[in-house]
Amino acid sequence: MSDLSHSVTLRIPFHTAQHAAHAKRALDVDREVNAGFVERTTKVEGDELVVLVRATSLRLLRLATNSFLSSVELVLRTMGEFAPDPDEAQPTDAELEAASAAARAEGGGRKGIELKGGAGAGGGEEIK
Numbered sequence: 001m002s003d004l005s006h007s008v009t010l011r012i013p014f015h016t017a018q019h020a021a022h023a024k025r026a027l028d029v030d031r032e033v034n035a036g037f038v039e040r041t042t043k044v045e046g047d048e049l050v051v052l053v054r055a056t057s058l059r060l061l062r063l064a065t066n067s068f069l070s071s072v073e074l075v076l077r078t079m080g081e082f083a084p085d086p087d088e089a090q091p092t093d094a095e096l097e098a099a100s101a102a103a104r105a106e107g108g109g110r111k112g113i114e115l116k117g118g119a120g121a122g123g124g125e126e127i128k
Helices: 017-028 058-082 093-105
Strands: 006-013 038-045 048-055
Touching (some): 006 058, 017 058, 038 058, 048 058
Antiparallel strands (some): 006 048, 038 048
């Protein structure tokens, strides 16, 4: 391997060590495009994902780091949707069902997509 004299270490905090481990597994799937010139290692320390990126040039280091951070952003957004914050109270099934029943009682059920002129998909109206 070439001289990997340029490096950067990233420490990315997560809510829990389990979240950091999930992120590591998701991010480790992608290999470096310039594997002969860039090397990336990841590990979990507590609730942090620690990433070491080494490259033969500053330009390749910047490109590899930017690419990796773009992937991290996607993982974080996905986890934000599907891996709830453990400190945030989650509604129980009974609470969700009660809220759903209240919305139906108030007429807040699905009405379909409303198009220009008031016609809507799912409303049983024919669009001309």
